[in-house]
Amino acid sequence: xxxxxxxxxxxxxxxxxxxxxxCTYSNSAFxxxxxxxxxxxxxxxxxxxxxxxxxxxxxxxxxxVDKSSKYISLFIRDSQPSDSATYLxxxxxxTSYDKVIFGPGTSLSVIP
Amino acid sequence: GAVVSxxxxxxxxxxxxxxxxxCRSLDFQATTMFWYRQFPKQSLMLMATSNEGSKATYEQxxxxxxxxxxxxxxxxxxxxxxxxxxxxSSFYICSARDRGTQYFGPxxxxxxx
Numbered sequence: 175x176x177x178x179x180x181x182x183x184x185x186x187x188x189x190x191x192x193x194x195x196x197c198t199y200s201n202s203a204f205x206x207x208x209x210x211x212x213x214x215x216x217x218x219x220x221x222x223x224x225x226x227x228x229x230x231x232x233x234x235x236x237x238x239v240d241k242s243s244k245y246i247s248l249f250i251r252d253s254q255p256s257d258s259a260t261y262l263x264x265x266x267x268x269t270s271y272d273k274v275i276f277g278p279g280t281s282l283s284v285i286p
Numbered sequence: 287g288a289v290v291s292x293x294x295x296x297x298x299x300x301x302x303x304x305x306x307x308x309c310r311s312l313d314f315q316a317t318t319m320f321w322y323r324q325f326p327k328q329s330l331m332l333m334a335t336s337n338e339g340s341k342a343t344y345e346q347x348x349x350x351x352x353x354x355x356x357x358x359x360x361x362x363x364x365x366x367x368x369x370x371x372x373x374x375s376s377f378y379i380c381s382a383r384d385r386g387t388q389y390f391g392p393x394x395x396x397x398x399x
Contacts, residue, residue, distance in 0.1 A: 206386065208387070208388075210390070215377070215393070215395070216392060216393060217290075217292075217379050217381075217390035217391050217392045217393045218330070218379070218390045219390070220387065220388075220389060220390075223387055262329065262330070264388070266386075268386065272386075273332065273335065274320075274388050276329055276330050277329065278328070278329040279329050281327075
């Protein structure tokens with residue numbers, strides 16, 4: 175079993191739809207969680223960062239963490255064509271020699 | 287947010303030559319930087335962790351003599367691909383850690399002919 179699993183998609187939605195992106199993980203030592211957005215041929219860009227279980231909102235983006243189920247989600251409201259990208263979940267343990275583990279990414283297309 | 291730059295953004299070289307890629311943290315100091323490579327439509331693969339003032343830690347299967355990493359200052363890490371071959375063609379991305387969060391550079395696309 176991989177440490178972090180993520181449905182690779184591709185996911186295609188109409189403009190304005192609510193998008194739900196998910197990751198599951200197996201290591202209960204993970205303490206912080208991130209979502210990155212990567213446009214084609216570009217480096218990943220940090221979208222959301224959270225430590226605790228629950229929801230964190232930033233504009234149209236909501237990150238949700240359920241540590242008991244080892245499950246994290248990213249919701250995008252009112253999706254726009256400019257949201258079309260690959261979304262990577264990432265997580266780490268927060269220890270001194272911590273390595274961030276990335277999911278394989280979900281490819282999202284928002285159709286106008 | 288923190289900014290990480292990479293140079294060059296694009297490089298084409300002949301087989302057998304060496305290529306150096308620079309990664310800089312522009313507005314923060316990073317004791318730890320990371321080097322990844324990414325093949326088309328695949329996720330990031332961690333190659334090595336670069337620590338300022340000490341030797342890099344390489345992931346299993348990554349040849350340390352092939353991919354030389356130097357982290358000489360708190361704002362600069364370099365990756366040198368030695369004796370590059372066509373199979374080394376890839377997208378190389380660095381990241382730097384700032385207070386627990388990793389910020390990525392824009393990536394360097396390497397094409398070895």
